[in-house]
Amino acid sequence: MTRRAVVKGVGHYLPERVVPNAEFEKTLDTTDEWIKSRSGIERRHFAAPDQTTSDLAINAAKAALAMADMDGSEIDAIVLATSTADLTFPSAATMVQHAIGNTTGYAFDVQAVCAGFVYALANANALIASGQADRVLVIGAETFSRIMDWTDRGTCVLFGDGAGALVLEAEEGTGTNKDRGILSTDLNSDGRYKDLLYVDGGVATQTTGVLRMVGKEVFRHAVEKLAKTADTALEKIGLGPDDVDWVVPHQANIRIIQSTAKKLGVGMDRVVVTVQDHGNTSAASIPLALSVGVANGQIKQGDVIVTEAIGGGLAWGAVVIRW
Numbered sequence: 001m002t003r004r005a006v007v008k009g010v011g012h013y014l015p016e017r018v019v020p021n022a023e024f025e026k027t028l029d030t031t032d033e034w035i036k037s038r039s040g041i042e043r044r045h046f047a048a049p050d051q052t053t054s055d056l057a058i059n060a061a062k063a064a065l066a067m068a069d070m071d072g073s074e075i076d077a078i079v080l081a082t083s084t085a086d087l088t089f090p091s092a093a094t095m096v097q098h099a100i101g102n103t104t105g106y107a108f109d110v111q112a113v114c115a116g117f118v119y120a121l122a123n124a125n126a127l128i129a130s131g132q133a134d135r136v137l138v139i140g141a142e143t144f145s146r147i148m149d150w151t152d153r154g155t156c157v158l159f160g161d162g163a164g165a166l167v168l169e170a171e172e173g174t175g176t177n178k179d180r181g182i183l184s185t186d187l188n189s190d191g192r193y194k195d196l197l198y199v200d201g202g203v204a205t206q207t208t209g210v211l212r213m214v215g216k217e218v219f220r221h222a223v224e225k226l227a228k229t230a231d232t233a234l235e236k237i238g239l240g241p242d243d244v245d246w247v248v249p250h251q252a253n254i255r256i257i258q259s260t261a262k263k264l265g266v267g268m269d270r271v272v273v274t275v276q277d278h279g280n281t282s283a284a285s286i287p288l289a290l291s292v293g294v295a296n297g298q299i300k301q302g303d304v305i306v307t308e309a310i311g312g313g314l315a316w317g318a319v320v321i322r323w
């Protein structure tokens with residue numbers, strides 16, 4: 001028998017304010033047409049001035065717990081992927097822990113930028129597989145609107161705010177790819193590329209800083225690395241592209257999503273796409289897309305899902321789940 005981390009609930013939260021591309025035309029030398037054609041993004045949500053990343057995470061967590069029919073007090077561990085935690089410390093995860101009425105578990109943040117949710121899922125899976133937790137809340141939540149340079153048209157039109165969450169629970173499986181739950185993971189990073197995508201502030205500068213990106217280079221790495229990590233994760237559990245019901249990619253750019261699907265050999269009719277409505281929400285983009293995919297009837301129990309993401313670090317990876 002093999003302990004598997006099985007998905008019991010999923011939920012998401014998006015801040016109320018929706019910002020269409022046209023709004024950037026007022027302040028920047030840009031157009032709705034450029035943003036749409038180069039990135040696939042049409043609109044994004046921005047948090048209200050008094051809304052923090054943990055606020056978004058708490059709403060998503062409560063939605064996932066409701067679907068799982070669980071109380072926050074029943075959770076053993078909370079793993080929250082974010083690069084925009086409310087404070088330098090304590091973790092945003094401990095803020096969620098408090099809000100869901102949990103005092104017996106443990107909570108921590110994972111920081112792997114846009115690959116954060118894939119890293120958090122892999123770590124949550126390891127906690128369950130090793131017997132260190134039976135029930136884990138895994139969240140991706142971001143307020144990237146707080147780290148934008150609003151004069152840089154090459155970055156500020158691309159990002160948005162939001163949160164998504166999954167509840168995982170240990171179940172005994174057979175150890176084969178027929179089991180429900182997380183089936184395989186593949187994580188990678190390469191710090192040689194740390195200057196391609198970073199925030200120019202932090203503890204060292206005593207400032208929050210803003211996002212800096214060499215977009216073309218990140219694009220090139222994404223196209224090269226994403227299909228490979230997804231293929232590797234599938235191979236590890238004896239599955240291939242034909243077995244995949246849904247690719248749920250990090251939602252950064254529709255052109256990256258399309259070329260990765262093509263390289264993988266999966267048609268766009270088997271890819272969950274939300275980039276047009278959410279923009280790039282970094283670690284929140286995959287759980288948001290999973291939650292939307294379930295809500296609109298695309299993702300069903302028993303489906304084979306492959307998630308893949310790349311971001312600052314560079315850090316990238318993939319997770320295969322039988323839903």
Ligand code: UT7
Pocket residue numbers: 029030031034035038039114153154155157215216217218219222252253256280282310311312
């Ligand atoms: O989630 C983390 C991972 N991040 C990503 O995956 C992002 C990866 N990169 C990308 O998605 C794309 O590289 C971008 C969407 C950022 C840019 O698309 P691109 O096709 O690579 O455009 P580019 O950077 O090569 O820029 C083309 C032109 C430039 O003008 P020149 O130098 O050719 O005259 C830019 O200055 O487009 C210009 N440009 C804009 N024009 C209008 C850049 N941003 C804008 C803009 N509006 N917002």
